[in-house]
Amino acid sequence: MEAIVLIDGNNFYASCEQSINPNLRGKPIVILSNNDGCIIARSPEARALKIEMGIPYFKEKERLNQLGVVALSSNYSLYGDMSRRLMSLLKSYCEKLEIYSIDEVFASVSRPHDSNLYPWARELRSFIYQSLGITITIGIAENKVKAKLANKLAKTLNSSAGIFDLANVNNENDYLKKISVKSIWGVGNKTSKWLIDKGIKNAKELKDMNEYEIKKKLGVIGQRIQLELKGHKCLTVEEIRKSKKEIQVSRSFGSPITRLEDLKQALAIYTIKAAAKMRYENLKTSSITIFTRTSLYSNEIYQKSAHKKLLEATDSTSTILKIILDLAIEIYNPNYKLAKAGVLMQDLSLSDYLQKTIQLYYYDTNSMKSRNLTNTIDSLNKRFKTEALSWGITLNKKKWEMNRRLLSDTSTTDIRNIPTIII
DNA sequence: TCTGGGGTCCTAGGACCC
DNA sequence: TCTGGGGTCCTAGGACCC
Numbered sequence: 001m002e003a004i005v006l007i008d009g010n011n012f013y014a015s016c017e018q019s020i021n022p023n024l025r026g027k028p029i030v031i032l033s034n035n036d037g038c039i040i041a042r043s044p045e046a047r048a049l050k051i052e053m054g055i056p057y058f059k060e061k062e063r064l065n066q067l068g069v070v071a072l073s074s075n076y077s078l079y080g081d082m083s084r085r086l087m088s089l090l091k092s093y094c095e096k097l098e099i100y101s102i103d104e105v106f107a108s109v110s111r112p113h114d115s116n117l118y119p120w121a122r123e124l125r126s127f128i129y130q131s132l133g134i135t136i137t138i139g140i141a142e143n144k145v146k147a148k149l150a151n152k153l154a155k156t157l158n159s160s161a162g163i164f165d166l167a168n169v170n171n172e173n174d175y176l177k178k179i180s181v182k183s184i185w186g187v188g189n190k191t192s193k194w195l196i197d198k199g200i201k202n203a204k205e206l207k208d209m210n211e212y213e214i215k216k217k218l219g220v221i222g223q224r225i226q227l228e229l230k231g232h233k234c235l236t237v238e239e240i241r242k243s244k245k246e247i248q249v250s251r252s253f254g255s256p257i258t259r260l261e262d263l264k265q266a267l268a269i270y271t272i273k274a275a276a277k278m279r280y281e282n283l284k285t286s287s288i289t290i291f292t293r294t295s296l297y298s299n300e301i302y303q304k305s306a307h308k309k310l311l312e313a314t315d316s317t318s319t320i321l322k323i324i325l326d327l328a329i330e331i332y333n334p335n336y337k338l339a340k341a342g343v344l345m346q347d348l349s350l351s352d353y354l355q356k357t358i359q360l361y362y363y364d365t366n367s368m369k370s371r372n373l374t375n376t377i378d379s380l381n382k383r384f385k386t387e388a389l390s391w392g393i394t395l396n397k398k399k400w401e402m403n404r405r406l407l408s409d410t411s412t413t414d415i416r417n418i419p420t421i422i423i
Numbered sequence: 424t425c426t427g428g429g430g431t432c433c434t435a436g437g438a439c440c441c
Numbered sequence: 442t443c444t445g446g447g448g449t450c451c452t453a454g455g456a457c458c459c
Contacts, residue, residue: 033427040427040459056426074427101430101459188457219433221457248429255424297426342428403425 001111003167004237005094006139006147007124009086010155010162012103013041016082017072017408019133029070032057035252035402036073073404079103081412082132089131093124098237106144108237121163140165144235145228148185149203153178176204176229186225191218203229243350244281249274250342253400256295257338262400263292264328268393270343271324275317278345279378284313287347288323292331295339302338306330313349316370317377320345321391 009015013031018024028046030039038054049067051060057071064071083102091097094107111117121138128136139151146166153175154164169175179202182192187206194217200206207229214222224234249270257263267290278285286309293303306327314320324343380389409417 035425035427037425037427054426058425061425104459186457190456221433245431246429250428252427295426340427402427 001115003109003111003117003140003165004143004147005107005109005117006144006151007090007105007107007136008151009083009103010135010137011041011043011047012082012134013074013079014043014046015134016079017075018043019082020078020412021408024070027070028067029072030064031072031074032406033074034404035254036071036405037252039071040074071406073407075408077413078408082134085132086128086134086136089128090124093120093127096237096239098239099241106147106237109140115168117165117168118163121165125162135162138163140167142167142231143228143233144237145185145225146231149176149179152183173204176207177202179203181206184225184229186221191222243283244348245346246348247274247277247281247283247285247345248342249277250291250340251402252340253338254403255400257400258334258336260328260332260334261396262398263332263338263341264325265393265396265398266341266400267324267328267343268321268391270341271320272317272391272394274343274345275315275320276378276381278315278348279351279374282351283345283348284315284351285320285345285348286310286313287345288320288327289344289346290324290327290331290342291344292338292341294336298337298339300336302333302336304331304333309347313347315351316367316374317391318370318374321393 014029017029017031018027024043026045027043028049028051029043030046030051031041032038033040036057038056039051039060040054042051042053046069049069051064051069061071079102086103087097087099087105090105090107094105094109096108098106100106109117109120112120117140121140125136125138128134137151137154139147139149139154140163141147141150150164150166153166154160154162156178157164166172166175180192181187181195181200181202182189184203184206187195195201195206198209198213200209206226209226211223211226214226218225227234251266251270253266257266287307288310289305289307291303291305294301308323308327310323377389
Protein backbone atom coordinates (compact mmCIF):
# COMPACT_ATOMS: atom_id res chain seq x y z
CA MET A 1 0.00 0.00 0.00
CA GLU A 2 1.22 3.41 -0.94
CA ALA A 3 1.05 6.29 1.51
CA ILE A 4 1.22 9.99 0.70
CA VAL A 5 3.41 11.98 3.04
CA LEU A 6 3.77 15.70 3.60
CA ILE A 7 7.04 16.73 5.21
CA ASP A 8 7.82 20.30 6.18
CA GLY A 9 10.43 22.18 8.14
CA ASN A 10 9.11 23.64 11.38
CA ASN A 11 9.34 27.44 11.51
CA PHE A 12 11.74 26.97 8.62
CA TYR A 13 13.24 30.45 8.27
CA ALA A 14 13.60 30.88 12.01
CA SER A 15 15.14 27.41 12.34
CA CYS A 16 17.69 28.18 9.61
CA GLU A 17 18.79 31.31 11.46
CA GLN A 18 19.01 29.43 14.75
CA SER A 19 20.88 26.64 13.07
CA ILE A 20 23.74 28.89 11.89
CA ASN A 21 23.78 31.08 14.99
CA PRO A 22 23.69 29.09 18.23
CA ASN A 23 23.22 32.32 20.20
CA LEU A 24 19.71 32.47 18.82
CA ARG A 25 18.70 28.96 19.90
CA GLY A 26 15.94 28.88 22.45
CA LYS A 27 15.35 32.60 21.98
CA PRO A 28 12.30 34.34 20.55
CA ILE A 29 13.12 35.47 17.02
CA VAL A 30 11.06 36.71 14.06
CA ILE A 31 11.93 36.95 10.38
CA LEU A 32 10.78 39.93 8.34
CA SER A 33 9.60 40.01 4.74
CA ASN A 34 11.52 41.92 2.09
CA ASN A 35 11.96 45.58 2.90
CA ASP A 36 11.68 44.59 6.56
CA GLY A 37 7.92 44.93 6.05
CA CYS A 38 5.97 42.20 7.81
CA ILE A 39 6.63 39.35 10.19
CA ILE A 40 6.65 36.17 8.10
CA ALA A 41 8.17 33.59 10.42
CA ARG A 42 8.53 33.10 14.17
CA SER A 43 10.45 30.75 16.36
CA PRO A 44 8.29 28.75 18.80
CA GLU A 45 9.50 31.03 21.59
CA ALA A 46 8.21 34.09 19.68
CA ARG A 47 4.96 32.28 18.99
CA ALA A 48 4.56 31.64 22.70
CA LEU A 49 4.76 35.41 23.25
CA LYS A 50 1.64 35.76 21.07
CA ILE A 51 3.41 37.54 18.24
CA GLU A 52 1.14 37.31 15.22
CA MET A 53 2.03 36.31 11.69
CA GLY A 54 1.83 38.81 8.85
CA ILE A 55 1.61 42.02 10.85
CA PRO A 56 3.73 45.04 9.86
CA TYR A 57 7.03 45.22 11.69
CA PHE A 58 6.85 48.94 12.42
CA LYS A 59 3.69 48.44 14.46
CA GLU A 60 5.26 45.82 16.70
CA LYS A 61 8.83 47.03 16.79
CA GLU A 62 8.63 48.59 20.22
CA ARG A 63 6.86 45.67 21.81
CA LEU A 64 9.36 43.26 20.30
CA ASN A 65 12.21 45.25 21.79
CA GLN A 66 10.59 45.23 25.20
CA LEU A 67 10.09 41.48 25.05
CA GLY A 68 13.66 40.92 23.88
CA VAL A 69 12.61 39.40 20.57
CA VAL A 70 15.33 39.38 17.91
CA ALA A 71 14.12 40.52 14.46
CA LEU A 72 15.99 39.53 11.30
CA SER A 73 15.67 40.51 7.65
CA SER A 74 14.96 37.54 5.42
CA ASN A 75 18.09 35.88 4.09
CA TYR A 76 16.93 33.89 1.08
CA SER A 77 20.34 32.64 0.04
CA LEU A 78 20.61 30.94 3.44
CA TYR A 79 17.09 29.47 3.32
CA GLY A 80 17.52 28.34 -0.28
CA ASP A 81 20.75 26.59 0.55
CA MET A 82 19.32 24.87 3.63
CA SER A 83 16.35 23.83 1.53
CA ARG A 84 18.58 22.17 -1.05
CA ARG A 85 20.37 20.27 1.71
CA LEU A 86 17.07 19.18 3.26
CA MET A 87 15.68 17.94 -0.06
CA SER A 88 18.75 15.94 -0.94
CA LEU A 89 18.72 14.23 2.47
CA LEU A 90 15.03 13.39 2.13
CA LYS A 91 15.61 11.74 -1.23
CA SER A 92 17.24 8.69 0.27
CA TYR A 93 14.22 8.07 2.50
CA CYS A 94 11.37 8.39 0.00
CA GLU A 95 10.42 6.69 -3.25
CA LYS A 96 8.97 9.73 -4.99
CA LEU A 97 9.55 13.30 -4.01
CA GLU A 98 7.72 16.42 -5.14
CA ILE A 99 9.31 19.64 -3.93
CA TYR A 100 6.31 21.79 -3.23
CA SER A 101 7.91 24.87 -1.70
CA ILE A 102 11.12 26.00 -0.05
CA ASP A 103 10.27 24.01 3.08
CA GLU A 104 7.67 21.48 1.98
CA VAL A 105 7.79 18.17 0.20
CA PHE A 106 5.16 15.67 -0.87
CA ALA A 107 6.42 12.09 -0.99
CA SER A 108 5.05 8.69 -1.71
CA VAL A 109 6.19 5.77 0.42
CA SER A 110 5.22 2.11 0.48
CA ARG A 111 3.83 0.86 3.73
CA PRO A 112 5.65 -2.05 5.37
CA HIS A 113 3.84 -5.36 6.03
CA ASP A 114 2.44 -4.23 9.33
CA SER A 115 1.46 -0.96 7.62
CA ASN A 116 3.12 1.02 10.42
CA LEU A 117 5.14 3.97 9.15
CA TYR A 118 5.94 5.46 12.55
CA PRO A 119 9.37 3.78 12.91
CA TRP A 120 10.37 5.04 9.45
CA ALA A 121 9.16 8.55 10.27
CA ARG A 122 10.93 8.65 13.65
CA GLU A 123 14.20 7.62 12.06
CA LEU A 124 13.87 10.21 9.30
CA ARG A 125 13.07 12.92 11.78
CA SER A 126 16.12 12.32 13.90
CA PHE A 127 18.35 11.92 10.84
CA ILE A 128 17.33 15.37 9.59
CA TYR A 129 17.77 16.91 13.01
CA GLN A 130 21.26 15.47 13.35
CA SER A 131 22.27 16.55 9.86
CA LEU A 132 20.82 20.06 9.72
CA GLY A 133 19.70 21.06 13.19
CA ILE A 134 16.19 21.48 11.83
CA THR A 135 13.02 19.81 13.09
CA ILE A 136 10.55 18.45 10.56
CA THR A 137 6.90 17.46 10.81
CA ILE A 138 5.59 14.39 9.00
CA GLY A 139 1.94 13.97 8.00
CA ILE A 140 0.87 10.64 6.52
CA ALA A 141 -2.40 9.78 4.76
CA GLU A 142 -3.92 8.35 1.60
CA ASN A 143 -3.85 11.49 -0.55
CA LYS A 144 -2.42 15.00 -0.65
CA VAL A 145 -5.25 16.92 0.97
CA LYS A 146 -5.35 14.48 3.86
CA ALA A 147 -1.56 14.40 4.17
CA LYS A 148 -1.74 18.15 4.68
CA LEU A 149 -4.35 17.62 7.39
CA ALA A 150 -2.24 14.93 9.01
CA ASN A 151 0.71 17.30 9.07
CA LYS A 152 -1.47 19.91 10.71
CA LEU A 153 -2.59 17.38 13.33
CA ALA A 154 1.01 16.33 13.91
CA LYS A 155 1.74 19.95 14.85
CA THR A 156 -1.30 20.52 17.06
CA LEU A 157 -1.84 17.26 18.91
CA ASN A 158 0.34 17.06 21.99
CA SER A 159 0.62 13.31 21.75
CA SER A 160 1.96 13.21 18.20
CA ALA A 161 5.64 14.21 18.57
CA GLY A 162 5.74 15.65 15.08
CA ILE A 163 4.37 12.58 13.29
CA PHE A 164 0.77 11.68 12.51
CA ASP A 165 -0.73 8.97 10.32
CA LEU A 166 -4.34 9.80 9.51
CA ALA A 167 -4.85 6.53 7.61
CA ASN A 168 -3.95 4.51 10.67
CA VAL A 169 -6.71 5.61 13.05
CA ASN A 170 -10.11 4.08 13.50
CA ASN A 171 -11.99 7.27 14.30
CA GLU A 172 -10.92 9.47 11.40
CA ASN A 173 -14.02 11.64 11.65
CA ASP A 174 -13.12 12.69 15.17
CA TYR A 175 -9.85 14.05 13.85
CA LEU A 176 -11.46 15.74 10.86
CA LYS A 177 -13.75 17.55 13.28
CA LYS A 178 -10.71 19.12 14.93
CA ILE A 179 -9.73 20.89 11.72
CA SER A 180 -11.38 24.22 10.91
CA VAL A 181 -12.32 24.78 7.26
CA LYS A 182 -9.92 27.73 7.06
CA SER A 183 -6.96 25.49 7.65
CA ILE A 184 -7.77 23.00 4.88
CA TRP A 185 -5.37 23.19 1.94
CA GLY A 186 -7.08 25.09 -0.87
CA VAL A 187 -9.66 26.81 1.32
CA GLY A 188 -8.74 30.47 1.65
CA ASN A 189 -10.37 33.48 3.22
CA LYS A 190 -13.25 33.94 0.82
CA THR A 191 -14.20 30.31 0.64
CA SER A 192 -14.03 29.75 4.37
CA LYS A 193 -16.29 32.75 5.01
CA TRP A 194 -18.83 31.34 2.56
CA LEU A 195 -18.62 27.90 4.17
CA ILE A 196 -19.00 29.24 7.70
CA ASP A 197 -22.05 31.24 6.62
CA LYS A 198 -23.50 27.96 5.41
CA GLY A 199 -22.80 26.40 8.79
CA ILE A 200 -19.83 24.32 7.61
CA LYS A 201 -17.15 24.74 10.23
CA ASN A 202 -14.74 21.80 10.00
CA ALA A 203 -13.27 19.22 7.63
CA LYS A 204 -15.80 16.55 8.59
CA GLU A 205 -18.70 18.87 7.72
CA LEU A 206 -17.09 19.86 4.41
CA LYS A 207 -16.65 16.20 3.57
CA ASP A 208 -20.36 15.56 4.11
CA MET A 209 -21.61 18.74 2.44
CA ASN A 210 -23.91 18.70 -0.58
CA GLU A 211 -21.72 17.94 -3.61
CA TYR A 212 -23.77 19.90 -6.10
CA GLU A 213 -23.62 23.04 -3.99
CA ILE A 214 -19.83 22.81 -3.74
CA LYS A 215 -19.38 22.28 -7.46
CA LYS A 216 -21.65 25.18 -8.28
CA LYS A 217 -19.97 27.69 -6.00
CA LEU A 218 -16.37 26.54 -5.86
CA GLY A 219 -15.93 24.79 -9.19
CA VAL A 220 -13.61 21.89 -9.73
CA ILE A 221 -11.17 23.08 -7.08
CA GLY A 222 -13.77 22.74 -4.35
CA GLN A 223 -14.99 19.47 -5.79
CA ARG A 224 -11.48 18.07 -5.74
CA ILE A 225 -10.93 19.02 -2.10
CA GLN A 226 -14.18 17.32 -1.11
CA LEU A 227 -13.36 14.18 -3.10
CA GLU A 228 -9.97 13.90 -1.41
CA LEU A 229 -11.57 14.36 2.01
CA LYS A 230 -13.77 11.41 1.08
CA GLY A 231 -10.69 9.36 0.33
CA HIS A 232 -10.32 9.61 -3.46
CA LYS A 233 -6.99 10.43 -5.07
CA CYS A 234 -7.32 13.43 -7.36
CA LEU A 235 -3.84 14.90 -7.07
CA THR A 236 -0.72 12.88 -7.73
CA VAL A 237 2.83 13.31 -6.47
CA GLU A 238 4.63 14.95 -9.39
CA GLU A 239 8.27 14.07 -9.23
CA ILE A 240 9.37 15.96 -12.31
CA ARG A 241 9.26 19.70 -11.93
CA LYS A 242 7.17 21.33 -14.62
CA SER A 243 8.87 24.23 -16.32
CA LYS A 244 7.75 27.64 -15.18
CA LYS A 245 4.89 29.44 -16.89
CA GLU A 246 5.98 32.90 -15.86
CA ILE A 247 8.92 34.61 -14.21
CA GLN A 248 8.38 37.65 -12.12
CA VAL A 249 10.78 40.01 -10.38
CA SER A 250 9.21 42.75 -8.32
CA ARG A 251 10.11 44.72 -5.21
CA SER A 252 8.77 47.42 -2.98
CA PHE A 253 11.10 50.40 -2.81
CA GLY A 254 12.91 51.26 0.41
CA SER A 255 11.50 54.75 -0.05
CA PRO A 256 8.97 55.83 -2.69
CA ILE A 257 10.17 57.26 -5.99
CA THR A 258 8.82 60.01 -8.23
CA ARG A 259 11.46 60.32 -10.95
CA LEU A 260 11.28 58.46 -14.24
CA GLU A 261 15.01 57.76 -14.08
CA ASP A 262 14.61 55.89 -10.81
CA LEU A 263 11.71 53.86 -12.14
CA LYS A 264 13.73 52.98 -15.23
CA GLN A 265 16.74 51.99 -13.18
CA ALA A 266 14.69 49.75 -10.88
CA LEU A 267 12.94 48.08 -13.81
CA ALA A 268 16.28 47.58 -15.54
CA ILE A 269 17.73 45.86 -12.50
CA TYR A 270 14.67 43.59 -12.18
CA THR A 271 14.88 42.82 -15.89
CA ILE A 272 18.51 41.77 -15.62
CA LYS A 273 17.56 39.39 -12.80
CA ALA A 274 14.52 38.06 -14.64
CA ALA A 275 16.41 37.44 -17.88
CA ALA A 276 19.22 35.62 -16.04
CA LYS A 277 16.61 33.47 -14.30
CA MET A 278 15.02 32.68 -17.65
CA ARG A 279 18.31 31.58 -19.15
CA TYR A 280 19.01 29.49 -16.07
CA GLU A 281 15.68 27.72 -16.58
CA ASN A 282 16.36 27.40 -20.30
CA LEU A 283 13.32 29.48 -21.22
CA LYS A 284 12.48 32.33 -23.56
CA THR A 285 9.68 34.88 -23.32
CA SER A 286 7.42 36.28 -25.97
CA SER A 287 5.24 38.41 -23.74
CA ILE A 288 6.62 41.10 -21.45
CA THR A 289 4.67 43.07 -18.85
CA ILE A 290 5.85 45.74 -16.46
CA PHE A 291 3.87 47.38 -13.69
CA THR A 292 4.14 49.96 -10.94
CA ARG A 293 1.89 51.17 -8.18
CA THR A 294 1.60 53.43 -5.17
CA SER A 295 1.35 52.01 -1.68
CA LEU A 296 -1.85 50.03 -1.21
CA TYR A 297 -2.35 51.92 2.03
CA SER A 298 -2.21 55.43 0.57
CA ASN A 299 -5.39 57.47 0.16
CA GLU A 300 -5.26 57.56 -3.58
CA ILE A 301 -4.06 54.45 -5.33
CA TYR A 302 -2.46 54.59 -8.75
CA GLN A 303 -1.47 51.46 -10.60
CA LYS A 304 -0.58 50.86 -14.17
CA SER A 305 0.89 48.15 -16.31
CA ALA A 306 2.18 48.03 -19.87
CA HIS A 307 2.60 45.05 -22.06
CA LYS A 308 4.35 44.03 -25.25
CA LYS A 309 4.06 40.90 -27.30
CA LEU A 310 7.08 39.72 -29.23
CA LEU A 311 7.07 38.07 -32.62
CA GLU A 312 10.05 35.98 -31.69
CA ALA A 313 10.79 34.57 -28.24
CA THR A 314 13.94 35.92 -26.60
CA ASP A 315 16.12 35.49 -23.53
CA SER A 316 18.49 38.32 -24.35
CA THR A 317 18.91 40.86 -21.58
CA SER A 318 19.75 43.69 -23.96
CA THR A 319 16.73 43.06 -26.20
CA ILE A 320 14.40 42.97 -23.22
CA LEU A 321 16.02 46.00 -21.59
CA LYS A 322 15.28 48.12 -24.66
CA ILE A 323 11.63 47.09 -24.58
CA ILE A 324 11.28 47.65 -20.86
CA LEU A 325 12.81 51.12 -20.96
CA ASP A 326 10.30 52.12 -23.67
CA LEU A 327 7.37 50.66 -21.77
CA ALA A 328 8.47 52.46 -18.59
CA ILE A 329 7.32 55.76 -20.08
CA GLU A 330 3.80 54.38 -20.42
CA ILE A 331 3.39 53.51 -16.79
CA TYR A 332 5.24 56.47 -15.29
CA ASN A 333 3.17 59.18 -13.65
CA PRO A 334 4.95 62.10 -11.99
CA ASN A 335 1.97 62.88 -9.76
CA TYR A 336 2.30 59.83 -7.57
CA LYS A 337 4.79 58.43 -5.12
CA LEU A 338 5.52 55.02 -6.54
CA ALA A 339 6.05 52.31 -3.94
CA LYS A 340 6.58 49.20 -6.00
CA ALA A 341 7.43 48.05 -9.52
CA GLY A 342 8.06 44.79 -11.28
CA VAL A 343 8.60 42.92 -14.52
CA LEU A 344 6.91 39.76 -15.74
CA MET A 345 8.12 37.39 -18.44
CA GLN A 346 5.19 35.35 -19.71
CA ASP A 347 4.39 33.02 -22.57
CA LEU A 348 7.56 31.09 -21.82
CA SER A 349 8.86 28.42 -24.15
CA LEU A 350 11.81 26.07 -23.92
CA SER A 351 14.91 27.55 -25.55
CA ASP A 352 16.04 24.55 -27.60
CA TYR A 353 12.56 23.98 -28.90
CA LEU A 354 12.56 26.77 -31.48
CA GLN A 355 16.17 27.25 -32.18
CA LYS A 356 17.26 24.19 -34.13
CA THR A 357 15.29 24.78 -37.29
CA ILE A 358 14.94 28.50 -37.22
CA GLN A 359 18.58 29.21 -36.60
CA LEU A 360 19.46 28.01 -40.09
CA TYR A 361 17.39 30.80 -41.57
CA TYR A 362 17.87 33.53 -39.02
CA TYR A 363 21.51 33.01 -38.37
CA ASP A 364 23.20 36.36 -38.23
CA THR A 365 26.42 37.50 -36.66
CA ASN A 366 24.87 40.19 -34.48
CA SER A 367 22.66 37.80 -32.63
CA MET A 368 25.54 35.36 -32.27
CA LYS A 369 27.68 38.13 -30.80
CA SER A 370 24.99 39.16 -28.39
CA ARG A 371 24.50 35.52 -27.36
CA ASN A 372 28.20 35.10 -26.72
CA LEU A 373 28.28 38.29 -24.68
CA THR A 374 25.34 37.14 -22.58
CA ASN A 375 26.89 33.73 -22.00
CA THR A 376 30.13 35.33 -20.91
CA ILE A 377 28.39 37.65 -18.47
CA ASP A 378 26.37 34.76 -17.02
CA SER A 379 29.41 32.60 -16.48
CA LEU A 380 31.49 35.40 -14.93
CA ASN A 381 28.65 36.25 -12.57
CA LYS A 382 28.34 32.63 -11.63
CA ARG A 383 32.03 32.32 -10.96
CA PHE A 384 32.47 35.52 -8.96
CA LYS A 385 29.01 35.52 -7.39
CA THR A 386 26.34 37.92 -8.63
CA GLU A 387 26.90 41.42 -9.95
CA ALA A 388 30.50 40.93 -10.99
CA LEU A 389 29.57 42.34 -14.36
CA SER A 390 26.44 44.29 -15.18
CA TRP A 391 24.86 47.04 -17.27
CA GLY A 392 25.75 50.72 -16.80
CA ILE A 393 22.23 51.72 -15.87
CA THR A 394 22.54 49.82 -12.58
CA LEU A 395 25.50 51.88 -11.42
CA ASN A 396 23.97 55.23 -10.42
CA LYS A 397 23.23 55.73 -6.77
CA LYS A 398 20.11 53.87 -5.75
CA LYS A 399 18.14 55.63 -3.06
CA TRP A 400 15.13 53.40 -3.48
CA GLU A 401 16.68 50.02 -2.74
CA MET A 402 14.93 47.81 -0.25
CA ASN A 403 15.82 47.84 3.40
CA ARG A 404 17.46 44.78 4.87
CA ARG A 405 18.97 46.32 7.93
CA LEU A 406 18.83 43.21 10.05
CA LEU A 407 20.40 40.67 7.73
CA SER A 408 22.31 37.64 8.97
CA ASP A 409 25.47 36.37 7.26
CA THR A 410 25.53 34.11 4.23
CA SER A 411 27.42 31.56 6.29
CA THR A 412 26.52 28.50 4.29
CA THR A 413 27.03 29.92 0.81
CA ASP A 414 29.97 32.33 1.13
CA ILE A 415 33.34 31.15 2.39
CA ARG A 416 34.11 34.61 3.79
CA ASN A 417 31.27 34.27 6.27
CA ILE A 418 32.00 30.82 7.54
CA PRO A 419 31.29 30.72 11.29
CA THR A 420 34.18 30.80 13.74
CA ILE A 421 34.00 28.39 16.62
CA ILE A 422 36.01 29.15 19.74
CA ILE A 423 36.77 26.14 21.87
C1' DT B 424 7.82 57.64 8.10
C1' DC B 425 7.46 52.43 7.82
C1' DT B 426 2.30 47.10 5.51
C1' DG B 427 6.55 41.01 0.93
C1' DG B 428 7.44 38.34 -3.31
C1' DG B 429 6.65 34.82 -6.59
C1' DG B 430 3.94 31.57 -8.27
C1' DT B 431 -0.37 28.36 -10.09
C1' DC B 432 -4.90 27.21 -11.63
C1' DC B 433 -9.58 28.22 -12.93
C1' DT B 434 -13.49 30.87 -14.83
C1' DA B 435 -16.16 34.20 -17.33
C1' DG B 436 -16.61 36.77 -21.13
C1' DG B 437 -15.16 38.71 -25.55
C1' DA B 438 -13.59 37.95 -30.25
C1' DC B 439 -13.72 35.25 -33.83
C1' DC B 440 -14.79 31.31 -36.89
C1' DC B 441 -17.76 28.40 -39.87
C1' DT C 442 -42.29 41.40 -37.75
C1' DC C 443 -39.00 37.92 -38.35
C1' DT C 444 -32.34 38.03 -37.28
C1' DG C 445 -28.61 30.66 -35.49
C1' DG C 446 -25.80 27.62 -33.12
C1' DG C 447 -21.79 25.76 -31.70
C1' DG C 448 -17.18 25.83 -31.12
C1' DT C 449 -12.23 27.60 -29.98
C1' DC C 450 -8.93 30.69 -28.34
C1' DC C 451 -7.38 34.43 -25.61
C1' DT C 452 -7.31 37.52 -21.67
C1' DA C 453 -8.18 39.58 -17.28
C1' DG C 454 -9.12 38.85 -12.87
C1' DG C 455 -10.10 36.04 -8.77
C1' DA C 456 -8.63 32.87 -5.37
C1' DC C 457 -5.30 30.49 -3.39
C1' DC C 458 -0.62 28.78 -1.97
C1' DC C 459 3.97 29.25 0.68
